[in-house]
Amino acid sequence: MSEYIEYLQEVFEPFGPVRARRMFGGYGLYHDGLMFALVVDDVLYLKADHHSRGAFEQAGLPPFEYPRNGQLVKMSYYQAPEELLEDPDQTVVWARRAFEAALRARSGNRPRVQT
Numbered sequence: 001m002s003e004y005i006e007y008l009q010e011v012f013e014p015f016g017p018v019r020a021r022r023m024f025g026g027y028g029l030y031h032d033g034l035m036f037a038l039v040v041d042d043v044l045y046l047k048a049d050h051h052s053r054g055a056f057e058q059a060g061l062p063p064f065e066y067p068r069n070g071q072l073v074k075m076s077y078y079q080a081p082e083e084l085l086e087d088p089d090q091t092v093v094w095a096r097r098a099f100e101a102a103l104r105a106r107s108g109n110r111p112r113v114q115t
Contacts, residue, residue, distance in 0.1 A: 046079075046098035049101040
């Protein structure tokens, strides 16, 4: 596990326990069995949806994008604000926002991933 992932697990301690799993050349961050964040190239992205996307856009935070078949594909994850890393209160606010988006995205019958 990378030093950055270990650092993020410490940063998220005020929010609660966070587990990391390698995926697609990055990591997924999980809380209570749900992926609420993505780390690619040591950049943290948080889960967003139509309820929370405005907070990310208002802060000028870009979505996670990757190239596929000659086009950029946007995912429902947005770059985390710097204050999340510096202020435990902001860590909890932004982490809760991302976790709630993950809860809303979860289908009723799909099993939760154990980490």
